[in-house]
Amino acid sequence: MFNQDLIHIIPILFLIATGLLLMMLDAFKVRSVLPLIAGIGFVGTAVLALPLQEGMDVQQLAFNKMIFTGGLASLVTILLSVSGLFTLFFLSDFLKRQEKPIYDIYALLVFAVVGMILLANANDLIVTFIGLETMSICLYIMAALFKRDLKSNEAGLKYFLLGAFATGFFIYGIALIYGGAGSTNYSSMDFARLQESGLLLPGMGLILIGFLFKVSAFPFHAWTPDVYSGSPTPLAGFMATGSKAAAFIAFGIFLNKTLPDVVVNEKIYNVIGVIALLTMIYGNVVAVQQKSLKRMLAYSSIAHSGYVLLALCAGPEGLMAAVFYMFIYTLMNIGAFGMIGMAELKDQDADLDGWKGLGMRNPWFGAAMSIFLFSLAGIPPLAGFMSKYFVFISAIHAKYTLLAILGIITSVAGAFYYIRVIVSMFFQTTEKPVEVKTSNIYPTIGVGILAALLLLFGLYPAAFTSQLDHLFVLADYFTQATP
């Protein structure tokens, strides 16, 4: 049923069409409308992904069971479109103030989201890989976007070299799994044969490494701070949220699709659990030492990866917690990175010193940034608290109580560096203050919407989680999904 398949992937097709249109318009130098077109593309994708039609809320498979559509896949599509959309809010203003008239970025952003959607909705390791690479290549270019800026160049090159290195492990892992299981498709893998062949552990291990690199887990994290601090700030926010969300969801699907059928799952979960713990500790501890706000958020994003990894240990409930976590994390981190970008001067790194007293000079800015930081620190009633709560409770339900307790302790320690920024903003002064001078209204609108959403989901998480419950029940995600 070819036509049926196409209908299923309409959101992705729409986004691809948007990307192509953006390239054409750029080529014909119709440039002022590019952000608007990209925005319409993201909104349209999200709307098309909404389970509006009868039966669309049911998880289905399309294209010979290669890709998930409907149900949770719709939700993920919406999540990733949202990350692209909010990045857009901050992007045009940032580029204008940095005096870098670059217009290819909008198409890149759109194609990166296409890659993410494929990655997160794949039911076949080959599609996972294609999605991963589509996304990564866009991200490499984004990191090196400012081509006359040394740091940006360095970021792009480092990201590319290490990414290529990790991709090697990933594709080799897929090859080994294929060799053992006779298929790259989750629905038709022969797990008995895979186990007999002896290729299970090396295959799983290598794929694991590929994913762990993408989500910047310790000790595969080293690229993260250098890349984020070198990249244009709003795009760093995009990398830290959208790309990680997609990778985490693909990772979670991979684990939930393969592990229940194999005997070694204990071992794999142990590995992930230990890495989760190390990642939380490492990220939080090093973030304390950072002077640059972007580097601080980079380490904080490593720490957050640790929490999500912890959730992934906890089976389907954990995956649900992870989806919620990444959604909230996307909102708050794009907001935080975006606001750092708003206060960034040309060719100058955002430094904690310059932010001293910013909250007193610009109370609305300070208040909004405080919402993002408090939410990142996981302080109620903001959404960051609820998302952490779901992660830890799922870990406890899965009997990872010790890890959950250690995780909570590290998150308390982590609160220190977020609140330090708030203290600086409101209680300290400096001789070289930065000023917030945005060139258009969009960043302000974006900040307002994001902060409001964080409050909403913090006070009323059921708005999202009940939807998630509903989708998981309908999707029957981990037993059978029929086309």
Place this chain on the structure above:
Amino acid sequence: MDINSLIILLPLFGAAIIGILGFVSESFRKQEALIGGLGTLMVAVPFGLILMNFLGYHEHPVHFRIFDWIVSGTINVSFGYTLDELSLLMGLIVTGVGSLIHIYSIGYMHGDKGYYKFFLYLNLFIFAMLNLILGDNMAVMFLGWEGVGACSYFLIGFWYEDMAKAAAAQKAFVANRIGDFAMLAAMFLIFDYTGKATGNYSLNFSDILGLDWAADSAPTFWVALLVFIAATGKSAQIPLYVWLPDAMAGPTPVSALIHAATMVTSGIYLISRLGEIFIHAEGVMAFIGIMGALTALLAALIAIAQNDIKKVLAYSTVSQLGFMFMALGAGAFTTAIFHVMTHAFFKACLFLGSGSVIHAMDHTHAVEDGQDIRTMGNLKKYMPATHITFFVSTLAIAGIPLFSGFFSKDEILGKVFANGLMGGEFIYYLVWIIGAFTAALTAFYMTRVYFLTFRGKERFNAHGHDPHESPATMTIPLYVLGFLAVVGGFVGLPEVFDHGHLNWISHHWLGHHGTVTMEHTEDLGHVSAGIEWALILFSSLIAIGGVYFAWNFYTKHDLEGDTIIKNKLGKLYDWMGNKFYVDELYEFVLIKPFVRAGTDVIMVFDKYVLDGIVNGIGSLTLFLADVFKRIQTGYVGNYALMIVAGVMILLTYLFFF
């Protein structure tokens, strides 16, 4: 959304609008009529909605839900509300009296620089109070419970620049915290018990009351006791009542609304709501009865020797709340709610009347303290409206037959006596004796305060600035409340008439469908009509006797009367005047040792142990960060090496362990 949601949302909306506009706009703050009108409207419309529900009530509780708040597994806590017989009645009292007091405040707070804040807090209070009484689960109820506590704190300390008033607010807050702690413990127990009994953890009232609360089992006992302790905080009973008299530091409309008519009765509401649990905890019930009686007596004794008009009314509130707890202790939940209602009418009227008096006295600039009844007298001449409403309310609280207070108070004493007679519990006779004596004292001290304020010699020299009657926004609520104080009791005619079938509130409303558990005297059988008549006659006599004696006594001696009583009672009067030194006792037994423990023990512990740990973690973090930082060399080769090392370790583990 259900239109009923507006009952809850409008007061919140009002608070938000007044708060935000007041915060940002200087000119809005000066629009007193607008602020007051808006605030009143946001309470009056919910009153109308509740009234519509009340009039159209068809034996089935109305449920409405604003949204699900927490959904986790089988646990579902929603902002869900129930309009049943009990909550409708409480809702009418809260929004009805609330509306009147909003109107009164428009005049009373005129010219205050915190005008908009006052209405913001009042609306917020109504919102919280409606959550408390309409909430269909204990979580929402508790939010309301805490919310009214917070608003009470804001409003007691409304004139926070005065240190004594700020301290009074703190005292109220701390005393309430103790009760709230018991409340939380009770909620935990209930949550645990529902889960164990049915496998479905819940805080919904319907689930809780649907359980079998076995007689005298441990959970029944502890839940009942803890809820009662919680109620002693909010409803000002021994030992936590001490905050309420100090709470008079707040503006007088606040005293009328929060500290007389509504918030302080929330403990009684909750016990009535959970009556199904309490009737199975007989020991706790007797305890509640005796504590109520002792509180009523103690407060009435103190009230006799007070000279501040609001202090007298405050102690009389504590005393009347004691009466309500006596009724609860006797298992007469409907009677307690009946007294909540009549008390709301006459006590709100008395407080608003005292506010009107204070307003007038302060205006004369002739007296140092506008609240001291020793410097008043003969105000009848200047303030006819205030006088007549205060007078009928005094008769109502004193329990003069046919006034509202008579019916409810008589019913309480009757129910307590019946408990002793039919249940054979001796303790209830004791409660009854104390109750009857306190009723006589009430008649006496209320007549005293009325007389010294409105009659007798004029003990101030106004120098031409005569006290004058308050504006209409203040007198209209007085008339309405005064009218209700007179006739409000007829909804609960005594049982002797037609076997209680004329008693609308108990028989046709609250107790009709089991919303409120009927008193267990019902099960014990009825006392004979002869005893009923005797009891009615007796309570009429003590009320009339008390009023008559006080009237004659103070007509004859005027202010000298106090001196005569003082000489007669000797040491006891000093004790009464000094509130039995309870505050001093608490200071000595509780507060001093706590402060001592805080400075001498905990400070030291905090400084050396806790700070040591915290700083230790800090140093460790910094040390680790220093080490970890070295990993981040910036060389891609090193990063790749790290990845390889990670791969080696990971694969080694997977293969060999």
